[in-house]
Amino acid sequence: MEGQNLRVLISAFIGLFMLAVPDTDGAAAILKRSTWSPENFSAGVTYMKKYGWMPPPDPEASELITEMEMRRSIAHMQRFFRLPVTGQMDDKTMKLMQRPRCGVPDVDVDQNGFRSRRYSINQNLKWGKTDLTYSFENYTPDMHPTQIRTSIENALKVWSDVTPLRFNEISRDGIADIEIMFAPREHGDGFTFDGRGGTLAHAFFPGEGIGGDAHFDDDEMFLYNTDVNGIDLFTVAAHELGHSMGLGHSENPAALMAPFYQGWNPDFRLDYDDIVGIQMLYGSNPGPRPPPREPEKPDVYATEPPPPPPPTTTQQPGDAVCSIKFDAISTIRGELFLFKGDQMWRTTTDGTPYPGYPTDIDLFWDNVADGITAVFERQNGLIVFVKGNEYWEFNGLTPTHARPKPMTDFGLPSSISIDAALPYNTEGKIYFFFETQVWKYDEYSRIIDEGYPKRIKKVWDIGNDLAAAFRFKEKTYFVKSKRYWKLNDTSSQIEPDYPRYFAVDWLGCPPPETDEYDTETDTETHNHGSRTLTSTLLILIPAAVLCLRSAVL
Template identity: 40%
Template sequence: REAKMETKILSFLGLLYVACSCAFPVVPEKEKEDMQFKYLENFYDFQDEKRSLFKAENLDRMTDKIREMQSFFGLEVTGELNRKTLDMMKQPRCGIPDVRSYSTFPQSPRWKKEDVTYRILNYTPDMLEDDVDEAIAKAFQLWSSVTPLRFTRLYSGEADIMISFAAGCKRTSLYDEKHNFLTPPLFFLVHGTLAHAYPPSRGIGGDAHFDEDENWTKFTTNNGYNLFLVAAHELGHSLGLGHSNVFGALMYPIYMAVDTRNYRLPQDDIDGIQALYEAPTELLPREEPTEMTPMRPEDCDPHLTFDAVTTLRGEILFFKGSYVWRKSPFFSVIEHDTISSFWPSLAAGFDAAYEVDKKDRVLFFKDDQYWAVSGYSIDSGFPKPIQNLGFPTSVRKIDAAVYDQNTKKTYFFVGSKYWSFNENTQSMESGYPRKIAADFQGIGHTVDAALQKNGYFYFFHGSNQYEIDLKNKKLVRIIKSNSWFNC
């Protein structure tokens, strides 16, 4: 009986072993060795002398390289391939090596000019093309905000920085037989290599490549990689920065999923890029050089007023002086930015703004001129005088504007009157201007800003906004201007 019981127990343990082996497969030792060889070879200049008669020398070199890697990442320096070291090797990362602790490439290559061009050669199917354009533009703005560099996008021809998405080709090392740094291949046979970029120089110098085998996303999610974060890192290489061993720095080689809605360039990266390019004399443009830029008002200030309000790609943008508040349908937190971070050449202090539905186009008004913006690029030929839209010369500025998605018309508010502009015919409608109070019951004053959302017009006046039902154009309620901010 005891023998039978022992047999059953052994059988059960055998089945349990098989089940566990299927659920948690053990990584073969050969596969583990290949991974460590490729990682150290690609990122730490390890040369595996496979034909060497002295295997001990190989092991000593590998131990030294493991120590170098552990030191770079702040791990316990043992020279042994322990679990923490293996886990670090498995992290998604940039394809540029960590061989040295400097913040720039050897000989500190940099662009010898302030105007640098870029071109997006192709797109990833993972994202909308407009979202790719936005991610790349915001990545460049991150660096231009702390340097004198200006980045201009080209749509044809050769640019300084060529950006592309491609699936990987194969090369096993970043170094030649003399241990000189080679330009990296498209992508290595190392799991989780997301992208790479070349330091500034002629030809391929500055170009950035993104691995199409990865899943690229607009926002930071669990099922892909935030293109803005990776692009900002790679463009740091395109400008001449190497990797940083400061955890949390943008140029840290390991991808770290962070919320990018209020992302600011860490100080370590600012110090590194300004070692190559001097800091700009002004980080924010000012209306008058002799005046200080006013502080951004608090979100829940009961006296908060806005100059203009518009939608843009699903978000609502609130403008006040040099600042913009962004309310996304995907997040409850309000994002704060400056107008110059999106449109550096636009003057702050808009009078009015509105988005034309399904055209991805926003018009901004300031004094007697207006600009058309497609996404985050200013259309050529602007600014134009507001008289081009059909206003008489007596109108010197627009107070507010709002696009009606139902009628396909835009209403312009000037003083106590308003105009109706037909977006299909691109002309002012006859019979206007009309009295605001006559057509919008309950509105007996000027309109500072306007918005259409969820079947209502919202007319902003001072620190209050007036909710108007679209169907009968009657006042529903009066709420605070900042009620969108969850105050």
């Protein structure tokens, strides 16, 4: 009876507000009549409070949680995790809420509404030093201590590989910056674990006392380099120690700092989203960039053999990526990015696109228009996306302006929409391409260089109407349709044996069955050839007439 009365009270409360609440941000969908059971409603409230999606109860207020508040909170969570925004605890949302995950809240909720933790760029939530110590309070009985220590060492190495951070283990008798502990249920920090499943671990942002510490739920079955019948400790620890460094949760599902357990991956690589976040706090590794981490092989104490690594995939003739004509290609933070529509790819030079791609551009850079025509990284590290005669600018993943700005900022005419952009950051120059012309912009004087624009063919012997131009490993490349040219920067001449097929050399695609050239016609090249033939005929015909006259005479 009490539960029935509560549902009646909630329905009455919503009815009072139905006409008063404006239909903004999906309010109409949020206020639809509920079909939740009391059990689902209670479980949902508990989950939403626990992970920061609803504010904690006010001790001076009633404990009543209205369905309207609940739906608004669910709608925001769905938006954060890229789910369909229904405001309902639908099947996709319920499945998400049942996944094992980290215990750190996803967002803060205050009087101003939701505030994402995404990256804790607040400098008060980072270590004021780069040499950090850690120690083990205890070990889980699930694994041999050697396996545990190796898992934690590898998890810390994930972050030290891309930052100046360095980690040293000390005895538990000392005072460590980061203390590692395994414990079930209530364990003294006020954040009780929930048994097997659900919350796997939690960690605290940098600070004094408990700050930086990482706690693992000992009711879980932690394993070494496998998650068959359990949870891989390295995967969980790498995530939790990201919190210990000051990172919050990311809404990018491919990121290590996404809140849900992603499973053991023998080919693990830190995602670009995570790299940007940690380097915002500590900067990049001043030494040479380390190779990707090779997973440790289990030793004799391993409780389960690791599954075999997934087979190496190569592109096949029917793969869609092999036929794509990309809108833009750019080097960002030393890695190659390819863009088409609202999707993007990352690739290595050995013809292997990174797993998990393509992905939506707005998982990294919000509000960038679909169908961008150029992307480039400026000398100051800002990343620029161009579409039409406007551009969006980002500091890492954070926009520098609320709205796009005009390309006239770079001294370009307002009437053009550039095809490609090529930054030479060592010289402080950016080349902008439009049809048959190229402009050269100076980052220091902030004006177009004298004598520009020029015809592209006056500068480089390449086609017009480029799709992309980029620098990679100190080399310059131009792309048009499915082919690309490589420039010799010393002679400013195209290297021999070019153009070549971009998909074959950069994406690992097989060569086309026929050596067809691009279907697009280079108008200027065609016209130039016609003009050359006409000029030749104008020279040869009079010469032939003279020869005939001489023969007759």
